[in-house]
Amino acid sequence: MTTPLPPTTDLATPEHVAELVRRFYGDVAQDSLLGHLFNDVAKVDWSEHIPILTAFWCRALFSMPGYSGNPFRQHALIHKQSNFTVEHFERWLELFHETVELGWVGPNADKVRALARNVARVHSTQLLGHALDVARFEDSRW
Numbered sequence: 001m002t003t004p005l006p007p008t009t010d011l012a013t014p015e016h017v018a019e020l021v022r023r024f025y026g027d028v029a030q031d032s033l034l035g036h037l038f039n040d041v042a043k044v045d046w047s048e049h050i051p052i053l054t055a056f057w058c059r060a061l062f063s064m065p066g067y068s069g070n071p072f073r074q075h076a077l078i079h080k081q082s083n084f085t086v087e088h089f090e091r092w093l094e095l096f097h098e099t100v101e102l103g104w105v106g107p108n109a110d111k112v113r114a115l116a117r118n119v120a121r122v123h124s125t126q127l128l129g130h131a132l133d134v135a136r137f138e139d140s141r142w
Helices: 016-032 035-041 047-060 071-081 084-104 107-128
Strands: none
Touching: 016 035, 016 084, 035 071, 047 084, 047 107, 071 107, 084 107
16 A cells, blocks of 8 residues: 655645535545534535535635625524534544645645634634634644
8 A cells, every 4th residue: 555645736726625625524424423413413415515615715715705604603503403512623623634634735725724723713612602722733733
């Protein structure tokens, strides 16, 4: 078995972001901790949701137009049905970082990881009443 080559490309285009979103949420949907929330509680239609998530991350990373919505509102509705926990936010962030680490390297890869830490910190504060400790995720090799 050969070791995969480390990534050499940064997240430079909307197509790269779309690939990140597909890989990441593919893992999320199959995850033993998170999959239930997305598939059974939220009943996500991935064919509709992936383009929305891609637009969200393109706006966050590249300041591109195309996303309009309130991601917190949706998460609050899910939280009312099945409470989010610290473990949910930590696992989401672990998978996000793993996906970026395996696929991309560079300033935008660093930026999108920082943006994901902020999303997890803000949503955990709003939903759990305290901020997720994201310090262990700040090193690019956490």
